[in-house]
Structure formats: structure tokens, C-alpha cells
Amino acid sequence: MMKMVRAIVRPEKENDVVLALEAKGFPALTKTHVFGRGKQKGITVGPIHYDELPKVMLMIVTEDESVPVIVDVIQKAAFVGYEGDGKIFVSPVTESYTIRTGAKAE
């Protein structure tokens, strides 16, 4: 079985996370720039309320046994200690295909 790890992290931490993952042997991932807010409903700076905050979503599909390692690496690399550090979601993936070779992994 495989899992998809989706990490929503601070944009300024993207490089740190990617390099840390690569150092652990997980170079393959997909990133999307997303907007979102958490349970603080955005952020208020003075009179201005920011409802949508820019984040980077990293998607990594991996074997089950690598999931704790990846989650740990992302958590350490993306950590700042303030609200807005992000979330990591893990969801099941039943099959994966490499289009170039047609190889199937389950």
C-alpha cells in the first residue's frame, strides 16, 4: 500500500523542506501554491484582516513505511513555532503508475 502525504507549509519554508526531504532520499514531489486559512480565520494586522494566506502544498506519494520518516522531516523543517506553520495530511493511494514505463506499484 501507498500513501499520499500532503503538507501545507509556509512559502518561505518550502526550500528547507524540499532540501531536507531530498537529503533523506525523497527527491520526488509535486508542489502547488495555494491559499488558505486555519482556525484563527486568517490574520489581522492593525486594521487590515487577511482572510486568505498564501501557502505551499507539497504532495508526496510514498510507501507506507516511509510515511513516519517523511512526516517527521517535514515537521522539523517547516517548524517555526507560531500559528500558520501548516498541516500534514496523509491519505491512501491504492495504485501508482509510471507513465514512461507503464510500471504499476501497489
Place this chain on the structure above:
Amino acid sequence: MLVERTAILRRDKVGPTMKGLDAMGLGAMTLTTVNGRGLQGGNVMTDIDREVPAEYESVSKIVNHLTPASFALAHSLTRPVFWIPKRMIQIVVPVSMKNEVIDLIMSVNRTGWMGDGKIFVSPIGESVRIRTGERGTDSVL
């Protein structure tokens, strides 16, 4: 029972893929612009780098072969981390159509060169068409 297919494709292959899916009666999809990197760490030169012995396993190749990104890591640089622009399409289909869709995407998108992309299949718990309130298979076909 529904499954979601997430395919990460070359940008110039999205049109042909959509045409093929249309012909199968699957017009609906979600399309996202993403950036990605594969086992080569986004280093598009790896494929033509003849200094890397062909018998290297892909993972050991990354560890032993200096890519721009691993160089940057070793020297505490934040750049370069190479990203390759890709398109991600997400389609929710009934389980019965899963294999046809995968075959179609593979045949349309295969060039034989690295960067052809990946297809991921994951289960969908529930699906609702907002306009009518239909659920399950009815909501996607």
C-alpha cells in the same frame, strides 16, 4: 464505488488527454497547474549525462551523483531547487471504468522519456452533485 485518479502530466499533453477522455464520455475533470520534480530531483540534464553509469539504481544515483540541488544542500545554499512545470488532472470515475482511463492516459502521454508523469489512484469516500443532491456514481456520470 468511486475512485479518484490523479495524473501529473506534461503541459503539452493535456489537450490530447482531454480529447481522449471526451471520446470516452468523461468530460469532467479538475485541472491544476503544479510544479514537480521526480527521482532526478528536477535535474533535466540527468538523462543526457553520460557520466552516470547506466547500471546505477535511480535512488543510489541521487545519493552518489551530485545534482544542483544536492550541491546546494551541501553548501547550505537555499537555491537551486529545480522545479518542472506540470499539469495535474483529477478525475473521479466509477471503479468499473478505472482501467480504461488509465490505459488511455498511458497511451496518450507516453513518450518514453523521463518526465512523462505519474498516475495515482485513490479511493473516494463520498461524492455529491451540489445542484441536484445526487450521490455516488450518479453524481459523476
